[in-house]
Amino acid sequence: MTSTADTPADRLVLEAVGFSLSTSPANSRIAIAFSGGVDSSVLLDAAVRVAGASRCIALHVHHGLSAHADAWLAHCEAFALERGVEFAAQRVEVSCDAGVSVEAAARDARYRALDGMCASRDIATLWLAQHADDQAETVLLQLLRGAGLAGLAAMAPEYLPAGASATRVRPLLHLLRAQLEQYASERALRWIDDESNADTRYARNALRHEVAPALAVHFPGFRDALARTAAHAASAQRLLDALARIDMGEASRDEGRALSHDALLALGDDRALNLMRYWMRTLGLVAASSARLGDALRQLREIGAAGEGHGLRIDHAGHALRSYRGLVYWETGDSSEPADETALAARAVSELAWQGESIWRLPQWRGTFIFVDASAAAGDSGTIPAGVLQRAVLSARSRSGGERMRTSEARNAPSRTLKNLFQERGIPAWKRDVPLLYIGDDLLFVPLLGVNRAVLPDQVDEGESRVKIIWREDLLIA
Missing domain, CATH: 3.40.50.620 (HUPs)
Structure with missing residues (x-):
């Protein structure tokens, strides 16, 4: 019209x-x-x-x-x-x-x-x-x-x-x-x-x-x-972004959520700062001042690529810059809290009386638990007897700190804290914000760590159907 x-x-x-x-x-x-x-x-x-x-x-x-x-x-x-x-x-x-x-x-x-x-x-x-x-x-x-x-x-x-x-x-x-x-x-x-x-x-x-x-x-x-000034600046910024994308190709880790400490420090200051600004924009973070970014780069150079970086303290708009096992990343929360025990915002507890469902969608976690029939893989230590899933209500809960589980099949093996298990497997802090799956009051399954062997029965019924639990983030769901 x-x-x-x-x-x-x-x-x-x-x-x-x-x-x-x-x-x-x-x-x-x-x-x-x-x-x-x-x-x-x-x-x-x-x-x-x-x-x-x-x-x-x-x-x-x-x-x-x-x-x-x-x-x-x-x-x-x-x-x-x-x-x-x-x-x-x-x-x-x-x-x-x-x-x-x-x-x-x-x-x-x-x-x-x-x-x-x-x-x-x-x-x-x-x-x-x-x-x-x-x-x-x-x-x-x-x-x-x-x-x-x-x-x-x-x-x-x-x-x-x-x-x-x-x-x-x-x-x-x-x-x-x-x-x-x-x-x-x-x-x-x-x-x-x-x-x-x-x-x-x-x-x-x-x-x-x-x-x-x-x-x-x-x-x-x-x-x-x-308006002409804005157009000239936009043109120059496009060139800087093109350079940053080249550098991201070398430094990006974990689909852009982290940067390689080595690759970042290999760049000169101007180029490194340009990469950090571009990286923050891709993450949707509020732009930081030149002084704050300059201080961040200075601290990163001081601790060195081999350092664990636990002393790195750069707070910005509700996030903290961290360095962990050769990676640099932004973590939600204030850096005054330890990097691997950052308090996570508690989400509402979700419950499911499992009756054979294949998926359990958790919108507040932006992901889904998938329950796969694994009866043919009865010897797989990552499978769970279906009866265990039905003996009480399943619940998905936030970490509160101090949770323990046993990943070893040996009955006399000690339980260990999730913090220690995450550190041992080199799982950075930003990946640890996952739902813990409980059966009744017992911790049953932790994404990235697996099944808590302490809650499984000693005797296994060879004829009982078995289930494998998989956690999929939204971006990984087909």
């Missing part, structure tokens, strides 16, 4: 939206991040005019940070329904890790929710309503913070973040806020004014209300100039 453009603002907006639509697969659905403000209201209205209501879905995230959040939700739903557009909303709780601002936490929660709503609807394109003024403010903020090239590159017109299901597209990025407001006025749109946008205690608002107007008087083309 198309619409005739009657004014310059109308024409500019529709052309920008039409261009973005032309880069999307034919007849694919488009999700619009819809806060209800003037920018996203213009984007949604124009998307309906250009693409048709049936191709659009408006996605709203309810943060609960404002007393008006419920009213905004109702407004957004009514705005979408007036245009015949499907509407979906999700409520999120904004919680801040150490060193993360409320604004950053809210932004991360919003994007996670938007991406989740897109994934559940098989939508591959998410449109965002940022514009040229937003881009200029972002570049200025990054300059004032002393950001590197990745920060100065600001917002890309189109990109697919690591781990996201939907490509994020900004159709309005080259248009000015004044042009969007002109469009909204001409179309008689109703929108929300978030009261927090006027609070100049926030750095972005101070730039918008106090700095940008003064710049516009003395440097009328400052927005275009800053």
Whole structure:
């Protein structure tokens, strides 16, 4: 569906939206991040005019940070329904890790929710309503913070973040806020004014209300100039990322979750720091300051590749940088706790009265227990008599510390702590966050370690069916 453009603002907006639509697969659905403000209201209205209501879905995230959040939700739903557009909303709780601002936490929660709503609807394109003024403010903020090239590159017109299901597209990025407001006025749109946008205690608002107007008087083309700066920075950053991917090929371990200590230290400081920044982005971690990364690299060089690195203490945004058996990795938690006994967030206990099920899905653990008929492998020490699985309720629990098990078949062999067994097998700390499988009150099975032989019967019925338990993380499920 198309619409005739009657004014310059109308024409500019529709052309920008039409261009973005032309880069999307034919007849694919488009999700619009819809806060209800003037920018996203213009984007949604124009998307309906250009693409048709049936191709659009408006996605709203309810943060609960404002007393008006419920009213905004109702407004957004009514705005979408007036245009015949499907509407979906999700409520999120904004919680801040150490060193993360409320604004950053809210932004991360919003994007996670938007991406989740897109994934559940098989939508591959998410449109965002940022514009040229937003881009200029972002570049200025990054300059004032002393950001590197990745920060100065600001917002890309189109990109697919690591781990996201939907490509994020900004159709309005080259248009000015004044042009969007002109469009909204001409179309008689109703929108929300978030009261927090006027609070100049926030750095972005101070730039918008106090700095940008003064710049516009003395440097009328400052927005275009800053947009060019962002484009130059983005080009340079792509070259650095290409170099980092080459280095990742040498240093990456465990599918990118860790780096080889040797390979990292073989690089010069600039190249090593570039690799660390790129690696953190692939892990979805908040960017660290140059000072913090520099301190991390200094400590890594001091302990040496052969060192265990237990003294390494680099905390960042709810994670701690660790070095263990030649690997460098980020571990959830504060480094003031020992690396191999980091307290894990307790998950809700799940229970199953096993009656021959082949799979037991555990969403909170992002994985599945698989029960395989192994009767033909009765001599396999990793199998369990089916009767054992039925003698009590199975439960999946978090580690609490101090758990013990016996992996040896010898009846008089001592039990050992999970901590010691994990260390002996060289299993790094980030892999130890696994569900412990209990039968009643007895520990039965630990992923990566196997069956607790202490709870198996002394006498084995050769005719009894046997089961092998396998733990599969979500990424490994076919």
